[in-house]
Amino acid sequence: MMAQIxxxxxxxxxxxxxxxxxxxxxxxxxTRMMSTHKSKRNMREYYGLLNLDEGCSxxxxxxxxxxxxxxxxxxxxSSTADSATFIRIEEAYRKVLSHVIExxxxxxxxxxxxxxxEEKFKYKxxxxxxxxxxxGIGFGTPSxxxxxxxxxxxxxxxxxxxxxxxxxxQSQYFTDSVTVKDVRHSKERKITQAIERLVEDLIQESMAKxxxxxxxxxxxxxxxxxxxxxxxPMTHNLNRILIDNGYQPEWILxxxxxxxxxxxxxxxxxxxxxxxxxxxxxxxxxxxxxxxEQFQENIKKLNKRINDFNLIVPLLTRQKVHFDAxxxxxxxxxxxxxxxxxxxxxxxxxxxxxxxxxxxxPGVKTSFFNWMNVWKFIKI
Numbered sequence: 570m571m572a573q574i575x576x577x578x579x580x581x582x583x584x585x586x587x588x589x590x591x592x593x594x595x596x597x598x599x600t601r602m603m604s605t606h607k608s609k610r611n612m613r614e615y616y617g618l619l620n621l622d623e624g625c626s627x628x629x630x631x632x633x634x635x636x637x638x639x640x641x642x643x644x645x646x647s648s649t650a651d652s653a654t655f656i657r658i659e660e661a662y663r664k665v666l667s668h669v670i671e672x673x674x675x676x677x678x679x680x681x682x683x684x685x686x687e688e689k690f691k692y693k694x695x696x697x698x699x700x701x702x703x704x705g706i707g708f709g710t711p712s713x714x715x716x717x718x719x720x721x722x723x724x725x726x727x728x729x730x731x732x733x734x735x736x737x738x739q740s741q742y743f744t745d746s747v748t749v750k751d752v753r754h755s756k757e758r759k760i761t762q763a764i765e766r767l768v769e770d771l772i773q774e775s776m777a778k779x780x781x782x783x784x785x786x787x788x789x790x791x792x793x794x795x796x797x798x799x800x801x802p803m804t805h806n807l808n809r810i811l812i813d814n815g816y817q818p819e820w821i822l823x824x825x826x827x828x829x830x831x832x833x834x835x836x837x838x839x840x841x842x843x844x845x846x847x848x849x850x851x852x853x854x855x856x857x858x859x860x861x862e863q864f865q866e867n868i869k870k871l872n873k874r875i876n877d878f879n880l881i882v883p884l885l886t887r888q889k890v891h892f893d894a895x896x897x898x899x900x901x902x903x904x905x906x907x908x909x910x911x912x913x914x915x916x917x918x919x920x921x922x923x924x925x926x927x928x929x930x931p932g933v934k935t936s937f938f939n940w941m942n943v944w945k946f947i948k949i
Contacts, residue, residue: 612668618661619637621633626669634659706721823878824882831871834871837864842860842901861898868892869894875890
């Protein structure tokens with residue numbers, strides 16, 4: 570019993586100091602609540618003094634203050650001028666304007682915070698997601714993969730149309746033929762290329778009809794091809810068929826085109842130089858400069874063609890280097906000067922043959938060696 574009485578006294582003693590400690594804080598809270606209520610009431614009075622409603626904009630506050638200032642400003646000269654009223658209006662203007670600006674800033678910050686939170690929780694597509702589109706077809710950039718996917722869809726549509734037409738013809742003409750079984754077997758093997766399936770089906774149909782029974786050489790061994798025994802016979806036969814029908818790879822045709830073009834350009838500039846005199850006059854020099862400019866433009870085009878050739882040539886050793894227009898022009902000048910010297914020597918030393926000994930004169934030998942030098946320049 571005494572223990573319970575002592576316990577109750579101790580509890581009351583511990584509660585009293587806590588109440589004494591909380592006393593000042595309660596007074597502060599009560600004062601703040603009263604000041605907040607009083608400020609709200611004053612703000613309503615300020616709005617009413619300016620003839621405005623809460624929620625108006627800063628422009629509305631300024632416009633209302635201008636109108637009231639014209640009415641109550643002491644220096645305005647109006648009949649309603651009153652300095653005390655104007656002071657109250659000015660005070661209300663400042664309070665209301667600051668209040669409106671604070672509310673506007675608070676709304677903007679709230680909107681920004683909301684946008685930031687939405688951005689945080691917004692689902693972002695992983696960077697690798699674009700590789701999962703286009704049914705996984707193609708490679709490269711998204712635009713390249715899109716083109717490849719379009720081509721794939723076109724090929725798939727063509728394949729489906731051909732498959733439908735083939736089935737329609739088979740169901741119409743070859744209902745009970747062996748070809749139908751072969752086609753079913755080929756479908757099980759999943760031949761993807763439409764053209765290969767079509768060719769195979771046509772061969773099987775022809776074999777079922779007996780079109781291959783009267784072929785020449787039937788039942789005889791195939792003619793072996795000469796060469797390495799490790800080469801695939803199918804590849805060898807395909808290459809032989811292409812060669813027999815005049816087929817050439819693109820890089821070989823382009824190589825021949827480049828060689829013919831440079832020979833034509835060299836011959837053309839040499840002919841143009843021959844038409845001009847030595848030494849050249851001012852008019853001839855101007856004409857020669859024009860020929861050289863045109864030659865340089867043609868060499869640039871030829872070098873672009875060489876770039877295309879180097880991209881498709883299968884062997885690194887077959888790639889070509891660019892032609893230098895200035896070196897080609899200097900080479901043409903050397904050939905022209907050699908031709909001039911050869912002509913001068915030929916004119917000075919005409920060909921004379923000794924009928925007794927049948928030997929050539931020194932002039933003929935010199936002319937022969939000069940022509941050999943000219944031919945060497947032309948072959949370079």
